Amino acid sequence: MIALAAVRGRAASLAGTFAGLTLGVALIAMTLLVHFSALPRTPDRLAAAPVLVHGPVAPDADGIGSGVRPWSAADAEALAGRLSGLPGVASVVPDRSFYAQLVIGGVPIGDAGDASAGHGWSSAALGAYPLVGGVAPAADGEVAADVATGLAIGARTTLLTARGAAEVTVTGLVDGPGVYLSDGAAARLAPGVPVLGLLLRPGADPAVVAEAAKAAAPGAVVATGEQRAALEPVQQAKTRWLGTQLLIAMASLAVFVTVFVVASTFALNVTARRRELGLLRTVGATPRQIRRIVLGEALLVGAAGGLAGALLGTVAAGPAGRLLVRWGLAEPGLQVRPQVLPVLIAVAVGIGVALVGAYAAGRRAAKVPPMAALREAAVEARAMGLGRWLLGGGALALGGFLAARTGTAAADERVNAALFAAMALTAAAALLAPVLLPPLVRLVSWPLRGARGAGPMLVRAESLTAARRTAATAAPVIATVGFAVLLSGMVSTMREAYPAGQAAKLAGITVAVPDGTPGLTEAAAGGRSVLPSRVYAGDLSIAAFGTATERVSVAAGVADALRAKVGDTVTVVFPDGLTERLTIAKVTPDGQIDDDLILPRDLVRRHDPSALATSAAGMDATALAGLPGVEVLDAKAYADRESSEDSRLLWLFATVLIALSVGYTGIAVVNTMAMSAESRRPDLAVLRRAGATPRQTLRYAAAEALLVVALGTGLGLAVTVPPLLGMAAGLAQEVGVPVALRLHWPVTAATVLATAAMAVAASLAATRRASGHPTG
Amino acid sequence: MRGTGRAGGLDRMTITHSPVAEAVGLSGAGKVYGTGAQAVTALDDLTLAFPTGTFTAVMGPSGSGKSTLLQCAAGLDRLTSGTVRVGGVDLGGLSEQRRTVLRRERIGFVFQAFNLVASLTAAQNVELPLRLAGRRPAAAAVRAALGEVGLADRAAHRPSELSGGQQQRVAIARALITRPDVVFADEPTGALDTAASREVLGLLRAAVDGHGQTVVMVTHDPVAASYADEVVFLRDGRVADRLGGPARAPGRAEQIAGLMARLEQR
């Protein structure tokens, strides 16, 4: 009852907490819904085979990617023979995927990122893609094309494979995506077979067949139904991984900012209600009961905000999913479905977050002595309790540690590492603000010390005596400015670093790069380019790079995962399913790109006929003229091109996160400003009685708001420097040139100005309202 | 001192009562606010007992320590030295939690102002101590308590809709509803007119005469003090003078005023 009545009594001041929680829960629900909807699906291409038998799914050493270990052609043949003898099995199709892309009018068509669009003709049956015209390709130089290409039967066209361009004849048209070659040609381009598709006789039960297949294919994975989703294309997994990174950043930011908003508003609440809490203590409320009242309030607001947020999040999930698709961070087929579990999780997180945020305030409320009811104005004696010192110190240490780790984090995890470091430091700044702010206030107001008039004296005294209130008001400003500066600064720094590093490496060299294709063919790249591939060792899948070397070197992280050291011999399986024994000649430190496993180039080519080079340096532009799918750039253009895709994604991430955090903490700024003006109502009444004109009181309020924004901006800038320095250090190591820390001044200035405007407006509105009813 | 207090305080049954049944007793009570150069001695080695079933008024010049005495005796604040016993239990030996529970069970408190929780109605304010003690307040009891202070028809009103005197009476209803052994009141009539004051004082008097409760009241008003069985005069944190009963004797208010005037002159 008491908590309920308390909530009812201060509905206005809890509105901010409610808004913050609603937004937080909506964001979490939205990200979870999108994430759950974007889980792997069985590829359409294989959906018509009720039972799929494939090699073990091997994850990367860093857990981001994975691959399916293939069988050699001979092993696959033997296994297919055994499986086709099983009862209920109509046929067994070895499924091969490789690079194949049609060129129409000199322009490569189809998805420029897809390096596995080519298949043997028999694979078309696994997706039940029908031949809608012509005949199936049966010999070299024949293809079946997707009817959507608009090609006519009998047309001559150019086909790109990893070897280069070749003239082919379209013998058939198929109603489904992909480029289909004869099974013989497919077996030469991709000797290894990762998947065998089982087509069943009418009436056969997939579960029964699967059981039998397990016995017939020891060591293989037999998948039916949803399990077949493990075979989704690598490209799709990568897209989802990227999307997930954004979703994780959004959700963690939402959780953090919500805790932040709730904690600061509840702290202000408790400060403003000292007398009421003291009164409850005199009437016989125990400290424990007081804490429960505060937590009860949090629970009520959390539940209300949770429900509203769940609704909002469900509504927003659909558009959010479509945005991710548009940005290339989710597969085009993504359908966001309303689901119960993610929404429940979001609501639970919301309530939990409300309780966590209110926890400290509850503890402090429990410490309010009964005497607080009897004292007129409640100026707090101690600005910082032991708990706050400990928490603040802990957050500071954690932030420092995380910032340092940003310097050594892997390239793709650096952004989130910096974000976490900034979160910890922001929390530290907010927690330690009561001791950090007074010296800052003195510093900022130093020039006004001798000024005539009551204004400077009042503003100074107010911010100094109510250190906790000033701290609580400045906290959202710290977060707003901190995140905006951090995220925009990160992008600026990276944009500077990558092209600089690349240009330095390639000074004066021309580079051949793919143009509308996923990579360069052997004909275009020549024998000196780096050839990326993938090998399997133990349970792991390892990114391998064929280079002009005779020696095998491996990155330290991978060596650890393989428990191998220099001089050891490891057995690896190549994409053609054949095994080689490699002797490790060198272990390189982690942190560089493309060095997981470095192999002699011809070894890679021998075992992976469809490997594509990503680029080739030092190419002669004239020699490559007229080749489809290649473009020749100078070093600068190449470096810019290389980073522009990264840049695009980065800006996207940064923009989404800045908009999110600034909009969000903006609410908190407005809220805390209004609340602190509200809690000064008695002081305002006294001021007016002492002869301050309404205009004067408004001016004091505006001045105080500006002071708080200035303080918050200072601390906000301070918390972003360590993560950005960590980031610059990491980048410098990666790209091999010195990287300076860069702030994005336009974004920074715009954020500060917007925050100041919001703060002043909120403070003025609340002060005007508060002085309209001069009650104690 | 705390050690012995704790042993006795944990179990009400082992308490040995002093020969004169005292509801509240202070011995050698000292209270110093602040430290160093800013230290203020509010209570100075004060020994005083409030016998069960009596009405005591505490008077004295501003700053003489009256409020401090009340707050320490009621367990709202802690003494710097000396002991406070409520119903024989040494408060100094109790944890904050136990002290609160004891206060809830045995002590009622009425302040000069800021008595009510603004977001709760009059009835809810009155029920508060019962609810905090985990008891379900009977609607009839709450109505009766409000009726006793003449506010039966204002049960659903919030403090902002009540006059100062009405708020004060709600606070008294709340202080009395648990039938506490002792009621402390700090200038309960300070902001009231004569008629309202008389009502409030009548209520406190009735608690003593009708229910055998003990009342300790701080006041600056000789008329209010004349309702008490005994008047204690404080100066500089010590007992400067005392005046015995009987309460409401003719000319008593003038007598008290005279003693006050002498006290303030010295």
Ligand SMILES: Nc1ncnc2c1ncn2[C@@H]1O[C@H](COP(=O)(O)OP(=O)(O)OP(=O)(O)O)[C@@H](O)[C@H]1O
């Ligand atoms: N929280 C405090 N901090 C410091 N000094 C205090 C505090 N509370 C009271 N005092 C001082 O202790 C002394 C006694 O105060 P107390 O409030 O008990 O006086 P009082 O007799 O109730 O006065 P009044 O009649 O004006 O209410 C005074 O000198 C006062 O200044």
Ligand SMILES: [Mg+2]
């Ligand atoms: Mg007093």
